[in-house]
Amino acid sequence: MISLKDVKSILIIGAGGGLAKLTASLIAQKFPEISIHGVDPRDTDFLVRKENIKYQRMKYTRGNFERLFREKSFDMVLHLGRLSHAQSDQASLSKRLDLNLMGTSKILELCLKQQVKKVLIMSTYHVYGALHDNPVFIPEDYPLKASIKYPELRDVVEMDQIATNWMWKNQNQIETIVLRPCSIIGPQIKNTMSQYLTTPYVPVPIDFNPMFQFIHEFDMAKVIIKCLDRVPTGIFNVAPDEVISLRDAKDHLGVPYLPAPIFILEQAAKIVKMAWSFPDYFINYIKYSCIIDNSELKKHIGEEFCRFGPKETLELLKLD
Amino acid sequence: MLDKLTGIFTLSESEKKKFKKIEEALLERYPVGEDPWGLNVNKARNSLKKIYPIYKHYFKVRVFGKENVQDRPYMVTSNHTGQIAIDGMLLSTAFVMDIFPPRILRPMVERFFTALPFIAPWAAEGGSVLGDRTNALNLLKKGQSVMVFPEGVKGIAKSTPDYYKMKPFTRGFYRMCAATKTEILPIAIVGAEEFFPYVYHPRIIQKALGLPALPLSLNYFPLPSPVDIHIGEPIKIPEGLDQDSPDKDIDEQVFKIEKVIKDLIDEGIKMRRPFFANQKGPKK
Numbered sequence: 164m165i166s167l168k169d170v171k172s173i174l175i176i177g178a179g180g181g182l183a184k185l186t187a188s189l190i191a192q193k194f195p196e197i198s199i200h201g202v203d204p205r206d207t208d209f210l211v212r213k214e215n216i217k218y219q220r221m222k223y224t225r226g227n228f229e230r231l232f233r234e235k236s237f238d239m240v241l242h243l244g245r246l247s248h249a250q251s252d253q254a255s256l257s258k259r260l261d262l263n264l265m266g267t268s269k270i271l272e273l274c275l276k277q278q279v280k281k282v283l284i285m286s287t288y289h290v291y292g293a294l295h296d297n298p299v300f301i302p303e304d305y306p307l308k309a310s311i312k313y314p315e316l317r318d319v320v321e322m323d324q325i326a327t328n329w330m331w332k333n334q335n336q337i338e339t340i341v342l343r344p345c346s347i348i349g350p351q352i353k354n355t356m357s358q359y360l361t362t363p364y365v366p367v368p369i370d371f372n373p374m375f376q377f378i379h380e381f382d383m384a385k386v387i388i389k390c391l392d393r394v395p396t397g398i399f400n401v402a403p404d405e406v407i408s409l410r411d412a413k414d415h416l417g418v419p420y421l422p423a424p425i426f427i428l429e430q431a432a433k434i435v436k437m438a439w440s441f442p443d444y445f446i447n448y449i450k451y452s453c454i455i456d457n458s459e460l461k462k463h464i465g466e467e468f469c470r471f472g473p474k475e476t477l478e479l480l481k482l483d
Numbered sequence: 484m485l486d487k488l489t490g491i492f493t494l495s496e497s498e499k500k501k502f503k504k505i506e507e508a509l510l511e512r513y514p515v516g517e518d519p520w521g522l523n524v525n526k527a528r529n530s531l532k533k534i535y536p537i538y539k540h541y542f543k544v545r546v547f548g549k550e551n552v553q554d555r556p557y558m559v560t561s562n563h564t565g566q567i568a569i570d571g572m573l574l575s576t577a578f579v580m581d582i583f584p585p586r587i588l589r590p591m592v593e594r595f596f597t598a599l600p601f602i603a604p605w606a607a608e609g610g611s612v613l614g615d616r617t618n619a620l621n622l623l624k625k626g627q628s629v630m631v632f633p634e635g636v637k638g639i640a641k642s643t644p645d646y647y648k649m650k651p652f653t654r655g656f657y658r659m660c661a662a663t664k665t666e667i668l669p670i671a672i673v674g675a676e677e678f679f680p681y682v683y684h685p686r687i688i689q690k691a692l693g694l695p696a697l698p699l700s701l702n703y704f705p706l707p708s709p710v711d712i713h714i715g716e717p718i719k720i721p722e723g724l725d726q727d728s729p730d731k732d733i734d735e736q737v738f739k740i741e742k743v744i745k746d747l748i749d750e751g752i753k754m755r756r757p758f759f760a761n762q763k764g765p766k767k
Contacts, residue, residue, distance in 0.1 A: 295598035298617035299519045370600030372607075374521055406519045425600060451597075454519050 165238070165280045165338060167392045172198045174237040176270065177244025178218055179203035181351030182285075184210065185384040186241065191215050193388070200235060203244070223266050232273040239391055240274050242267065242284045245322060263322040271329050274337060281338040283390055286323040288345045288400065288455050289316060293373070293447040300456035303343070303398045313444035327398055338396050342387070345402035345455055348480055349380025355445055360416060361480060366431055369422040372410050373452040376402040379471040379479060389464045399463075400455040407473040409449055415477050425450055491540045502535060505585050512584060520589070520618065521607030527587060530609050531579060538576045541707050542569075542674075543756075546581045548714030554584055556628045557668040557717065558660045562649055562744055563632035563639045565675035566682060566698050568592075569705060570639075574630060574672065575610065577712050588630040589622050591615075591656075595695055616659060623663040631656040633737075640696035642684050646676040646762045647748060652741050654733045661733070662726035669715035669740055671747030673755055673764075677708035680760035709756045713747045 173190065175183050178201025187199050191213050199216045201207070207218035221227050223244065245263055267284070274282050291301050292309035307324070310317040323341065330339035346356040356377075359365055378386075378401060386401050413420050423431070429446055436443075461468070471479065494502060506528055513524040538544050559578070564570055571590045579585040590606075591614035597603045612618045619629050632638060633652035641648070660667055681701040689697035718740060724732060757765040 295603075296594045296613060296615070298613065298615040300617060300621055302617070370604070372521070372604040374517065374519055406517060408517055408521065408523075411517065452521070 164393070164395055167194050167197065167388070170194070170197055170238040170280075170391075172200065172235070172237050173239045173241060173391075174231075174235075175199060175201040175241045175243060176223075177203055177242070179205040179207055179210065180243055181349065181353065182347060182380055182383060182387075183241070183243045185351060185380055186243070186387050187216050188213070189384050189388055190391075200237070202231065223262050225265075225269055228266075228269055228273055232277045236277060237279055239281045239283070240270070240279050241387070241391070242270060242282065245285060245287075245319070263318045264325060267322050267325055268329075271326070275333055279337060281340070281391065283340045283342065283387065284326040286326065286341055286343045287319060288343050288376075288402070288453055289444070289448070290320050290323045290343060291453055291455065292316075293444075293451040293453045295451050297451060297453055299374075299452065299454045300458075301400070301454065302456045303400055303459055309444070312447065315442065316444050330396060330398075334396050340390050340394055340396065341398045342390065343398065343400050343455065344383055344386075345376035345378055345400075347380055347383045348377050348476060349383075350480065350482070352380050355442060356448075357480065359445070359449070360412060360477070361418060363419050364421055366423040366428050367410060367413055367420040368425045368428060368449060370424045371450045372408045373448070373450060374406045374408050374454055375412060375452070375473070376406055376454060377412070377473045377476045378403055378469065379476040382469045382471055382476075385470075386460070386464065386468060389468065394460070394463045397459070399460040400457055401460060402455045402457045403469040403472065404457070405472045406454060407477075412473070412477055415474055416481055492536050494536050494539070498535075498539065501580070502532070505580060508583075508585050509579065509587070513587065520610075520612045520622070521604065522587065522589075522610045523608045524587070526608040527610060530605070531576065534572060534576055535580055538573055538580070542573060543707070543709040544573055544577060544581075544712060545710075546577050546712045546714065547751075547754075548716075549582050551714050551716050552578075552582050552668065553717075556623055556626050556665055558623070558656060558665050559588055559628055559630040559668045559670060560656060560740060560744070561630070561632055561670035561672055562748060563634045564641070564646070564672060565678045565705070566639060566696070566700070567678075567705075568639065569678060570672045570675040570710075571630065571632065573675070573710055574670065574712060578628070586628055588628050590630040591619060591632075593636060593695070616655065619656075619659045620662060623659065623665050628668075629659075629665075636695045640684055640698060641676075641682070643681050643762060647673075647752065649741060649745055649748070652737050654730065654737055657733050657737050657740070658726040658728075661720050661724050661728065664720055666717040666719055667740055668717050669743045669747060671713040671715070671744050671751050672710065673713065673748060673751035674708045674710035674758070676762060677758060677760045678705035679703075680706065680708075680762060706758075706760055708758050708760065711751050711755055713751045715743050715747050718743065 201218045202221045207220045210218045290307045307320045310320045348357045517523045587610040590611045634650040637650045679700045683699045752764045755764040757767040759767045
C-alpha cells in the first residue's frame, strides 16, 4: 500500500472548494516535499499560494484533463470536484451529468492510463437517501436509495456507482478510496446544510426531528489525509460517533427559526426556490434521519478520528 | 365525579416520591442528550410524567414476575393486543416505573409508524426504533433491551372473536437473539384487548384501501380495562443455534416461546380483575 511518504505529486480536482483548500494546506504543511497541483473551473486567483501548492484555473473538459495528465505526472489524485446538487434546474442537471458522470469516468480512465498509484473520490452520504425506513448506522453495502424519490440525486448515486465499480474492477492496478461523508460543516464550507443551519428564520419541521451527524471541515480534511496515507482500497462512510437532532442543532446555534409542519415546508420550498436555490431533495433530509456507520473506517484510522463533536462543530460554525 | 376524573391525571404524594427516585436513577443510567435513534432521556422523562398517572390510575397496571428481571439486556417479547400500541406504551412504562433498576426499553415499531408526523419523533424520543434487524442488533450489542411484538400488526388488529388468540410469531426476533446470545424475556399482557372490546376488521375493504388495519369499533377512545403484565422466566438461546440456523431449528424454539406466552396469558386470565367488557375472565 502506498503512503504519503512515497508520494511526490498530488492532483486535487475541485481545488477551489473549502475542503480542498484546507486539505491542500494540511498536506503542504505536513509533507513539504510533496508538490500539489490544484485545478478548478472557478477563479483561483484568490487562493493562498504556497511554495509547493500550484493552482490552475481550468474548465473541466475532456481535452483539458487529457492535456493535464499528458504534461504532468501524479502519484495521487484527489477528486473533490463533484458539482453540488444545490440547484435543481434542468440546465444545472445537464452540467452535473456532464461533470459528475462523464467527467469522473474520464478522470478515472486517465488515472489508470498514467499509472497514478492512488485515487480518492469524494461521494456523499446523500447516496443512501433520507427515508423513513432507514436503519440507524447504515453500512457501506446498504442499497443506494437516494434517487428513488428524487431523480435530481441520480447523478450523485451514479457517480458513486461508477467510482465503486471502477474501484473493484481495477483494484489490482490502482488503489481507490470512495468516501461517503456525513454533512461537512465549517466556516469554509458553503453547502446547503451549512446555509440552512446558519440562516435565520428558515422553516424547521415541528412534526419531525431527524438526527444528524456533522463533521467539522478540519476533521474531514484530516480524514482525507489519513485515507491517502494508510487506508486501502474500499468504500468508507465518514461520520463522528455523536449525533444531534435538527432542532437541538438549531437551538444550539441560537439562530431563530420558524417552526412549521412539513407539508407547509414542502409548499413553501416551491416559493423559496424562485428566489433562493433550494434543492427539492433537501426537504426529506430535514424530515428523516440518515445516520451512517463509521466502523469500517475506524478499523484503519482508529477510534478517535474526530476532534470536534457535533456541538463543538456547531460552536465553530457560530464563530464564522 | 370531577375529583375522580382529575385524580386519573394526578399522582399521590407517595407516587410523586417514587417518580422522583426513578427520575434520578434514569439520569444516572442514561447519558443526557440524544442517542443515534433519537432517544432523549429528558424528553422521555417528561412524557413519562404524563403517562404514569394514566398507567397507574386509568389502566391500573399490575406487574407480576418482577423477580425474573435481572439488570442485563433482554429481548422483551410480548403478545400484542388492543388495536393500537397502548400495550407497548404500558409495558415500556412498567420497565421504568415498576422494575428496578429502571430501563428504557427500545420498542421495535412498524415501518409505516416512522413516517407519522408528530407521533414518530415523540415515540423516538421515548425510545422507539424502526423494526429493522440492523437497529435491533446494534441496540443489543450496546447493552440495551429491545421490545418486540412478533405477531406484528396481525396480532394487534384482531376482531372480537379472536381476542386472546395469538397469531403465529415471526422468526426475525429469534435470529437477532441467536446472533447476540440475548435472553428472551416472555411477557403476557392481559386486559388490553378490552380497551376496544367490540371490534370488527373488514379485511377485504382494508386490503383494497391498502391500510395496515381498519378497525370498526363501538368505541374509539380506550376503555379503562385493568391491565396485568405477566413476566415469565428468561429463555436462553440453546448452544449451537445462531442467526443462520435453518428455519426448522428456529421455528422449534419460536414455538416454545409462543407456548410460554400462551400459558402466561391463560394463567393471567384466571387472575384478572372484573371489568364489564371482559371478553374472557370475570365480568363486573
